[in-house]
Amino acid sequence: xxxxxxxxxxxxxxxxxxxxxxxxxxxxxxxxxxxxxxxxxxxxxxxxxxxxxxxxxxxxxxxxxxxxxxxxxxxxxxxxxxxxxxxxxxxxxxxxxxxxxxxxxxxxxxxxxxxxxxxxxxxxxxxxxxxxxxxxxxxxxxxxxxxxxxxxxxxxxxxxxxxxxxxxxxxxxxxxxxxxxxxxxxxxxxxxxxxxxxxxxxxxxxxxxxxxxxxxxxxxxxxxxxxxxxxxxxxxxxxxxxxxxxxxxxxxxxxxxxx
Amino acid sequence: xxxxxxxxxxxxxxxxxxxxxxxxxxxxxxxxxxxxxxxxxxxxxxxxxxxxxxxxxxxxxxxxxxxxxxxxxxxxxxxxxxxxxxxxxxxxxxxxxxxxxxxxxxxxxxxxxxxxxxxxxxxxxxxxxxxxxxxxxxxxxxxxxxxxxxxxxxxxxxxxxxxxxxxxxxxxxxxxxxxxxxxxxxxxxxxxxxxxxxxxxxxxxxxxxxxxxxxxxxxxxxxxxxxxxxxxxxxxxxxxxxxxxxxxxxxxxxxxxxxxxxxxxxxxxxxxxxxxxxxxxxxxxxxxxxxxxxxxxxxxxxxxxxxxxxxxxxxxxxxxxxxxxxxxxxxxxxxxxxxxxxxxxxxxxxxxxxxxxxxxxxxxxx
Ligand SMILES: Nc1ncnc2c1ncn2[C@@H]1O[C@H](COP(=O)(O)OP(=O)(O)O)[C@@H](O)[C@H]1O
Ligand SMILES: [Mg+2]
Numbered sequence: 058x059x060x061x062x063x064x065x066x067x068x069x070x071x072x073x074x075x076x077x078x079x080x081x082x083x084x085x086x087x088x089x090x091x092x093x094x095x096x097x098x099x100x101x102x103x104x105x106x107x108x109x110x111x112x113x114x115x116x117x118x119x120x121x122x123x124x125x126x127x128x129x130x131x132x133x134x135x136x137x138x139x140x141x142x143x144x145x146x147x148x149x150x151x152x153x154x155x156x157x158x159x160x161x162x163x164x165x166x167x168x169x170x171x172x173x174x175x176x177x178x179x180x181x182x183x184x185x186x187x188x189x190x191x192x193x194x195x196x197x198x199x200x201x202x203x204x205x206x207x208x209x210x211x212x213x214x215x216x217x218x219x220x221x222x223x224x225x226x227x228x229x230x231x232x233x234x235x236x237x238x239x240x241x242x243x244x245x246x247x248x249x250x251x252x253x254x255x256x257x258x259x260x261x262x263x264x265x266x267x268x269x270x271x272x273x274x275x276x277x278x279x280x281x282x283x284x285x286x287x288x289x290x291x292x293x294x295x296x297x298x299x300x301x302x303x304x305x306x307x308x309x310x311x312x313x314x315x316x
Numbered sequence: 317x318x319x320x321x322x323x324x325x326x327x328x329x330x331x332x333x334x335x336x337x338x339x340x341x342x343x344x345x346x347x348x349x350x351x352x353x354x355x356x357x358x359x360x361x362x363x364x365x366x367x368x369x370x371x372x373x374x375x376x377x378x379x380x381x382x383x384x385x386x387x388x389x390x391x392x393x394x395x396x397x398x399x400x401x402x403x404x405x406x407x408x409x410x411x412x413x414x415x416x417x418x419x420x421x422x423x424x425x426x427x428x429x430x431x432x433x434x435x436x437x438x439x440x441x442x443x444x445x446x447x448x449x450x451x452x453x454x455x456x457x458x459x460x461x462x463x464x465x466x467x468x469x470x471x472x473x474x475x476x477x478x479x480x481x482x483x484x485x486x487x488x489x490x491x492x493x494x495x496x497x498x499x500x501x502x503x504x505x506x507x508x509x510x511x512x513x514x515x516x517x518x519x520x521x522x523x524x525x526x527x528x529x530x531x532x533x534x535x536x537x538x539x540x541x542x543x544x545x546x547x548x549x550x551x552x553x554x555x556x557x558x559x560x561x562x563x564x565x566x567x568x569x570x571x572x573x574x575x576x577x578x579x580x581x582x583x584x585x586x587x588x589x590x591x592x593x594x595x596x597x598x599x600x601x602x603x604x605x606x607x608x609x610x611x612x613x614x615x616x617x618x619x620x621x622x623x624x625x626x627x628x629x630x631x632x633x634x635x636x637x638x639x640x641x642x643x644x645x646x647x648x649x650x651x652x653x654x655x656x657x658x659x660x661x662x663x664x665x666x667x668x669x670x671x672x673x674x675x676x677x678x679x680x681x682x
Contacts (some may be wrong), residue, residue: 124579150585161580165599165678174594175584207678227584 406473493562
């Protein structure tokens with residue numbers, strides 16, 4: 058276990074923390090969806106979050122870039138606390154990229170325009186520079202030849218890779234993935250996972266909600282298991298899969314590994 | 317072991333292609349279909365030939381007085397011909413017609429580059445047309461500066477007035493409608509209620525009432541001596557009225573945009589106005605082009621209602637000509653003429669919207 062750079066059960070020990078959730082609670086109306094979430098993510102760390110459907114995984118990572126509002130506790134990203142202050146929110150969103158289950162590419166813009174939009178309008182890059190950077194990232198995700206096409210003309214796997222490139226164009230420190238392969242046909246899952254593995258190897262801080270356990274084993278420093286709005290268990294992958302502590306984790310793993 | 321030999325391509329059965337195939341699949345595919353087709357053809361036979369003969373074959377085209385039409389059994393287009401200037405320019409002084417011609421000619425010249433693919437600065441030109449062009453046009457119509465004689469708005473009329481009313485209505489109601497639609501979907505309660513009340517108020521009142529109130533009631537409330545041009549009041553009334561309809565059309569488009577688009581825009585750090593302007597509205601407006609153009613067409617035709625407040629748009633000025641004792645009894649010609657002018661404009665708008673829809677289609681699949 059010591060050969061990984063995983064800080065183990067005491068993430069607070071390092072001062073290299075880039076995302077910190079302290080006692081976060083959230084409700085949808087009466088429904089208590091997040092219960093006392095505590096999590097610290099170090100720079101360069103790759104975290105996989107899993108758990109049954111409806112357990113609050115999406116809600117948690119969406120709180121990190123304020124797509125959802127938490128009502129109690131603190132969320133601090135790169136030293137900026139998320140509050141109602143729009144400046145703070147903008148600051149955090151500049152540093153945090155997100156990839157969605159359904160890609161959410163802009164269908165009225167070409168692949169290249171999808172990638173350049175935010176750098177031009179948010180980072181105020183000159184168009185030429187933004188396009189050059191976008192082409193670099195499109196090469197990285199291996200689809201530079203599709204730059205002039207519209208998202209509707211691409212396969213699901215290609216669209217998701219464009220979505221990853223689009224996020225990377227903003228030069229984020231952190232990338233959030235919310236089930237990036239769940240909407241894909243089986244033969245396209247690998248191309249997206251390969252892209253994510255490459256990204257992990259480049260040292261990106263990543264939080265991935267995914268049920269791809271192979272991916273978790275290869276790249277994760279830490280696996281987090283959530284159920285009913287709580288973090289039930291977190292451990293480095295080898296321990297997590299071979300020696301799950303709680304029976305809920307065991308049940309979940311047996312269900313997911315069966316097929 | 318058998319070797320596969322590819323099957324040769326064969327021509328389709330003769331009854332499925334060509335004129336015969338088309339007739340069979342489109343007009344005579346079943347007994348009921350055949351009966352309906354024959355009935356429709358019979359109706360066309362009853363109506364179209366007499367119409368063509370009235371409008372074209374037996375119509376009188378030459379001459380400059382009522383006598384020219386005495387013998388003909390068809391339409392008397394001479395009536396329209398001798399009054400065409402009034403129908404186009406209203407009571408504008410004849411020596412100043414060139415100003416109206418110049419204004420509309422300028423619009424056509426300015427608009428041409430918008431349809432040229434290779435022309436780069438379409439956006440800038442569009443802004444010029446929307447901002448600078450109206451000022452030029454107003455100067456040309458109204459005069460009073462640059463050595464142009466002043467022409468009162470009460471002398472504006474005919475087709476040129478119709479086009480001005482419709483143009484102002486269209487240009488003002490779309491942005492206003494968009495703002496109202498965004499307001500109605502806003503999370504801020506005050507903005508939202510103001511938009512809802514505004515929209516529901518204007519949608520609940522007939523346009524006739526709006527025009528009537530703007531010309532009769534409004535002056536009662538305004539301080540003594542304020543002179544607020546009647547045409548301007550009508551324009552404001554039409555623009556506000558149509559913007560409420562426009563808002564509902566746009567709102568339909570906004571509602572059809574998936575939540576993921578808003579979230580992706582937010583996650584990239586785009587501000588509210590940027591994500592609306594760059595992501596949401598372009599998609600939403602594209603979705604509702606048919607509805608928007610529908611509203612434009614309704615607006616164009618609704619401008620005829622200004623006749624009740626004493627403005628002489630195309631229809632009003634034609635009707636006014638019926639009263640000419642020299643030309644009693646030619647109202648059908650007048651109405652047919654008015655209808656065909658309106659039809660040409662409305663039909664062009666409809667065709668343009670269809671081509672726009674096609675052009676903007678990017679094969680989106682979600
Ligand atoms: N906008 C919302 N309003 C009300 N309930 C919601 C909303 N979004 C999610 N939920 C509920 O919150 C719970 C957690 O949702 P989610 O975070 O999407 O779970 P997961 O991603 O783990 O499947 C679910 O029970 C879901 O029904
Ligand atoms: Mg989810």
